Structure formats: structure tokens, C-alpha cells
Amino acid sequence: MQSYLAFVRKEFYHILRDTRTLVILFGMPIAQVLIFGYAVTNEFRDAPVAVIDNARDELSRELVHELVSSGYFKLVDQPATADELDALFRAGEVKLGVFIPPDFESDFFRRKQTTLQFLADGSDPNYATTLLNYGSQIVGNFQQRHAGGPENYQVGVEMQLMYNPELISAYNFIPGVVAIILLLISAMMTSLTIAKEKEMGTMDLLLVSPLSPLTIILGKVTPYVLLSMSNALLILLLGYFVFDVPVLGSFWLLTGFCLLYVLTALSLGILISTKASSQQAAMMGSLFSLLMPSMLLSGFIFPITSMPWMLQKVSGVIPATYFIELLKGVMLKGLGMQYLWFPTLVLATMTVVLLSLSWFNFKIRTK
């Protein structure tokens, strides 16, 4: 116990005395959250809109007028066909397309139900969501005024994003950033620090001491568990207070999932360090086998559903995929264990397998 504590203290000294480590530990999460967060712009005026008005009746004209007079949208064209609209999108002249169905007015008053279609240019996803949100809000006001209450008449707004159907938004990126940062700290930093001891030759001294391998590993990872967890908290707080990303579900369940994922990442880190004899090798190993796939294939940046079959399979073995699913479930949907047992089970199984692999690969002797 004494030597375990001494080990943990030593690790903290290493961390606190290395500016590079400190920057990665505390600068990265804040920078990532802010960069992703402020890429979401909420203010706009006169967004170019094209309307295909197939109804051409009183009500449809009123709706178009309502959209334009809000000041948010500017009517730039009224194409006749969907193909023309598509051309406008491609030319970048239009950011939002509104499709009004034939018999809009009669359907609205008679059958009390009709559907408008909004199309937005998803290549700039944050902008696109904002446009859609404003658009549907205007439609909501419009219908309320005409019908005296939402119960009686309904205009459904069918929204479609072109080019990037699943969006990165504040809601999406906070879980993603948590997943990446935890991976960075738990897996990459752990593998780096073990590789560093090998490189410096101090690993030989530790092995030649009475320290058990378990103490060495636990001593190495404890500080990083603590740091990972405080970083996760920091990101969640930033998300909550700066970008209004809620935590609808249980906070403790969320903490539990973070811990489980940290364990997975740590065992990955230890596994990498058992194979890598230099810091450079550890760095390359964790960048290419962990960070890149987790960024690109976990659903953080690109939606899994739109990936080719092969990449979907790869995505299925990436721990971050399941962790992001868990985080979104708890934070955004407020789900409990009864809905999340599957990703939890997958993550737990991965952890057990990886931990035993790294345990058996940890050498009590050197080469």
C-alpha cells in the first residue's frame, strides 16, 4: 500500500511538472468543446430561400410572405420543379428549399392536415439545423394564428437535410468530445508514460524492485483515472452551462458509464504499451489504432448508418461507438439501464477481454 501510494505520488509529479502533458490534459478538452461549440452559429439574416409553390392559393402566398417578413429569410427564386431547386442548391444560391403541396389551403381547412417539406443544405450542418428550426417555428406560429389552437389544424413540417442527414450539433458533439478526450487521456497518455519508463530504463529498475506488476500498473493508471473523470465532468459542465446540453437521465449512471469506458481505454493503453518500446511507437500506435478510428468511425463525426458495410463492421468493434450511444441515451434521451443494457454489455465484455490480454502481455522481464 505504501509503495502504491508512493507510485501514485510519483506519477502526479510527472504529470504536474510536464507542461506538455498539462496542456493536453486541460487545454484539449476546453479547446475541443469551444471549437465545436462555437462552430455552431445561431445568428443569421436573409438566408436565401427558394419556394416551390404547387398550391398557389391564398394561404400558400400568406405563408411565403410570413417566412420572408420574419427577416430571417429572403426569397431568391421560385423554381417550378425539384430539379431546378436541386440546381440552385448545387450552385450554392439557396440554403433552404420550401415545398408547398398542391391543395395546401383546402387540405389545411378541410382535412385539417397537410405537410410542408423543408429542404436544407446539410453541407454546412450547423447552419442548416438553425434554418430548419427557425422555419418550423414560423410555420408553427402561422398555423396557430389561423386555427386558434394547435389541436384543430395541423401543418406537419417534414424536414430533410441534404448531403449530411445526421448532424453534428451541440447535442451531438459533447458526447463525442467526452469519448475522444477520455480515450486520449486514458489510453494514449497511459501508453506514453509506460513507454517512457521503458525508454529511460527506469522500467528495469521497477521490475528489479519487489513491486508487483499489479502495483506498477495500478500506480500508473490511478492518476489517469482521476484525471479522466475530472475531465469528463469538466466537459459535461461546459456543455451544460455554455451550450445548454442537458443531462436528462441519471447522473450516477452517466458517471458509471464514464468509468467503464475509462477502464476500457486504460486496458487498451496498457496493451499498446506492452507492445511499444518507445514513446514514439506508443504515440503512433494510439493515434492510428485508437484516436483516428474513434474520431471517424464511432458516429462522432460521420453517421454510422451512412458508412459502407465494411466500415460499419469496424465501427462495431470500436469502444467509443458504444460509449457515445450510452452517453446520448442518458444525456439526451434520459434512458435508463433497461434500454441501455446492450451497449453496456458490449463495453464490459471488451474491457474484460482487453484487460486480460494486457495482463498476460505485461512482461515481468525485459528483452
Added chain:
Amino acid sequence: MNVITATNLTKTFGNFTAVDAISFAVKRGEVFGFLGANGAGKTTAIKMLIGLSKPSGGSTTVAGFDLTTQSEKIKERIGYMSQKFSLYEDLSVRQNINFYGGVYGLSRKTIRSQTARILDEVELQANANDKVGSLPLGWKQRLSFAVASVHDPDIVFLDEPTGGVDPATRRQFWEMIYAAAAGGRTIFVTTHYMDEAEYCDRISIMVAGKIAALGTPGELKQQYQANSMGEVFLRLVR
């Protein structure tokens, strides 16, 4: 004829004087040992002599050029071999020679003839296409010295050249140095191993920024009534 003439060569860092007005001369074809304890100012002095650091004072010429104003010219006339050999381990012997020949702007023809000469000199003809990393330490050492002389420099600076090799390999290396010196090349050796110092024609020993002793190993041993250069060094430094 002197190829290095240092007169009051000085280097200061703020209030700290690392090299304190040292004066010495090195003759053409001489094997000159430049010794000193850790932190005596040895490294700083050499960095100035090879043009990597500007002197704070004094007037010094190396290979006929002024150290303060013509350091780029000096670089063309000197070779440098560090402890780590500065050879690319993943390139072949031939590729290393070609590369350094190119660095010094030699013509293709000269590079070709130099390659043949070097391979012959270090007896590596059969291994010309082997990666340098696969060669034994002693061969790397000799190749490294040959490569440092690829542009036929007036002076070759050797930074602790023979640490860790067996006595026979070490002698092969020194014989190569003597042969180069006999051909008129000046060899400037820095080391803190005193047994290596015995191999030099003349030795200077730096202590606290100054040259505390200068002479042939025999003279110094006599002057300090010591049996070895190691003893001379200990007397001076303590």
C-alpha cells in the same frame, strides 16, 4: 603553419563567462587533444570553433578564415564527427557517402571517386550496399571518420570518438587518424577519457573556462610528475 589560431577566444552568457580568453594554436597535420571536465567550457569552445556559436570576444582564425565574420567559409573547410557518428543507420554505406558528398556540394565525379577511395580505406567494398545500422561499431566509427573527411577538409573535429570499442578496434581507428594526420590533415579531438588523450600529439586541458595546461603528453606528465594523463588531469582539476 597553424590551421587554428585562437587569441583571447571568449564566450559569455550574461554574467557567466563560459570560455575565458583562451589562446592556443594548432599546427597543420597535428593530432590535438582538447580536454576538460564536465562544465569546464569545452563544449562551448568547440561550438565556436566549428562555427555554431558566435564568439563574444577575441580574434580567432580557423583554416585561414576569421571566426566572427567568415564562419560559413569555415564550415566548408572542416569536418565534424560526433559521438553518435551522424550516419544514417537506414541508408547503405554508399548512400551515406553520396549524401554527405552532396551536402558539401561535390560534383558527381568527385563523389564517385571519393566513394571508391573511402570504401577502399575502410575496407568496406564488399559491404557498400549494406545498411549502416547492420555494421559493427568499429566499422561505423571508421566510416564516420571517412565520411567527415569526404570533402577533403583541413581540419576534422572528433567528439569523443572511441568510447566503448574493444582495444583492437580502437587502435585501428587511431591508425586511421594518424594516417590522415600524416597526410597533412589536422585532427582536433575532444574527450574526457584521459587514456584517449595519450594518443594525441599535444593536449590542452580546460578548467573553469581557461586553458590550465598545454603540451605533449610527455611534457605534461613530467610537469605534473604523473604516470598517466589521468593523474595529470586529477592534479589539475582538484
Added chain:
Amino acid sequence: MNGIEIENISKSYGATLALDALTFTVQPGERFGLLGPDGAGKSTLFKILTTLLIPDTGRASVAGWDVNKDFATIRRHIGYMPGRFSLYPDLSVAENLNFFATIFGTKVKANYELIRPIYEQIEPFSKRRAGALSGGMKQKLALCCALIHQPKVLFLDEPTTGVDAVSRDEFWVMLGELKKAGITILVSTPYMDEAARCERVALLQTGKILALDTPANVVNAFNQPLWAVRADNYYQLLLDLRQASFTERAEVFGEFIHLTTHTGTDRESIVAYAQSGGHGNIVVEPAKASIEDVFLALM
């Protein structure tokens, strides 16, 4: 029983044989030197004896414990100073020492007497980070850390490499002091002139022992006539001597050329030979063999 027994130990890395059926014994309390160049197998042997590496064949014991079976016990009772500086450069002198004391389950205070003569020299810098120490001080700190748990056997792998002559000398004096504490010391060095600092030495080359005895006996075993020769043109003299019929071997040896001749060659004939080659200022003296002469003769 604090000695080391090595019996028929071999170890290869791929096709390279690093240790070739090595057998020797280090007596309890002895200061034993392993002399040899890089690649002679010194570090490999250290790693086997410190239980970091398993030999391919043969057996070895340290302080009576088998290096394979009893590795956990051995690890508690040995001190090891690896070839490179292997402490934490970002920890201070005192933090390094405390850390190594704690992981060996002891306190600096409990064993301070043993390291006091060494530690006192670096104590003024106890708050300084180890990475900022000079080579000699780093080496002293490393020795303190290796000694802090009162090991029975101390393994020092090239402790004097990269350290200046003064610190090297001080280091050997410190090892002499440790003799009084009864600690067995196995120390390796590539520097032949350090042989005299050991009680017994083994000359190691490509995994084999060339000679093993007290330094005096190793040198005395050299029984051929040896001369120190020099003249104005040193290099030419070397080349000329190699052509002489009386020459067994001519090697550069600092200021002098060490000339080994066939028995029965006298000083006059060497002088005459040099004169006939046109050399001036010829000096020929009988020389006493050094460890390096022995090494060269045995290689």
C-alpha cells in the same frame, strides 16, 4: 552466502550469440570487474543476473537464490544500476531517493548510514531535479538509489561511462568504502584502465571470457618481451616496425608504440632497425604490460 555463481550460461538474440557458455564465481563481498567492449555481453549477463532476462541454457544463482526460480526473492535483495542514467529526471534528488526507498518497503532514514558518505556530496542539491545534475552527481544519486534498501549484491553496469575523470575516480573510491559493508559488487566497464580498481576481473569479448584473475595476475601472465618505442615520425615507425622480422605485434599505445617481439630480441637490434629506416630521436624501452596489452594478445 552473498556470492554469485554462473554456470554454463548462454544467451543468443536471433543468430547473435551474446553469451557463450559462461562459467565463473564471484566470492561473497568481492568487488569483481567485467571488462569488455560494447557488445561483449556485459549487459546481457547483468540482465540475466538481475532476473530481467532468462538465459537460454545454464544456471546462475545470486546470493544463493536461483535466477529463474527465486527471481522474486532476488529482486528484494539486489541493487541494480543500469547502463544509462535510469532515474526520473523530473523528480528532485530527494524525491528519487524516497521513491526508491518506498518501493523497496523501507525508509531513507533506516539505511542512511550506508549511503551517508555518498549522499552527503549531493545533499546540497537535494531539491534540484535529477535531470539538471552533472554527470558525476547523477551517478552518485543512482548509486544511492541502488543502495537504499541495503542490498546483498550490487550490480553496476558501466557506471563510469560518460562521466569525467574526477568523478570516475571518486566513484571507485566510494565502491572501495562499500567493501566494508560486506556488499558483493559486480561492476562492468569498457575502460581497461579501471581494471586495477577491482579485486578480480574477467576480460570479456563476444560472450566469452578471455582471462579471469586478479588484475596483477592477469598482467603477469603476459610473458612475451614488450617494448615501448617511439621516434619523430610515429606513424611511419609503426608501419616500419610491422615489417620487422623480430616483430610479433606492433600497436599504437598513446605516445609510444607497444612492440611485442619474439623472445631473444634485444634493445639494440630494435634501435638499429629503426635507425636503418631513417628515423630520428629513437626511444626504445622495455615496457610493463597493461591490461590492454593482455586483451590485445588474447583477442
